[in-house]
Amino acid sequence: NAGVTQTPKFQVLKTGQSMTLQCAQDMNHEYMSWYRQDPGMGLRLIHYSVGAGITDQGEVPNGYNVSRSTTEDFPLRLLSAAPSQTSVYFCASSYASGLQYFGPGTRLTVT
């Protein structure tokens, strides 16, 4: 199993650009989530999904969109990048109330 994979590993965007962070898992987990990690703020939940076709907002959803068309994939879209979205982004997956498995992260810089 590859576990949870994320692409790209690093990305630099200009303010106003859009992009999609990719996340995929091969463990057939129902639950998938996106977090951002910032110094002094810890990890904060952006969006999550409890199954294909079902998504919901977390603590900091503004400026981000998600969709879940398959069990395996859970992309995160930045609609119009802002410097405040400079962060490290982590995707995670799990069974219900089970161990969360994290991807290696995407380090995003918005200039």
Add this chain to the structure above:
Amino acid sequence: KQEVTQIPAALSVPEGENLVLNCSFTDSAIYNLQWFRQDPGKGLTSLLLIQSSQREQTSGRLNASLDKSSGRSTLYIAASQPGDSATYLCAVGAGQNFVFGPGTRLSVLP
């Protein structure tokens, strides 16, 4: 709103010592609690998951306890090694929403 704190923020110990990391949370209505390890510039590695009905979980040199009524969990590391140096995070789960603590940065000196 659930708030999670971890004490101490940083800890430095000589190799071989037993140590305890603390995690506190404000809302006892939780489904589970998970401890993670994060190495610099890396993702999170799950160490232990305790369901709300459990009191403790063990894996090798690691033992995690949970006291829901007092809003506390501890991670005990026995016979620490330099390879244990990392940041340790606890996360409190309520449904699919996990709230993370700020972490404890551990350094184990050879």
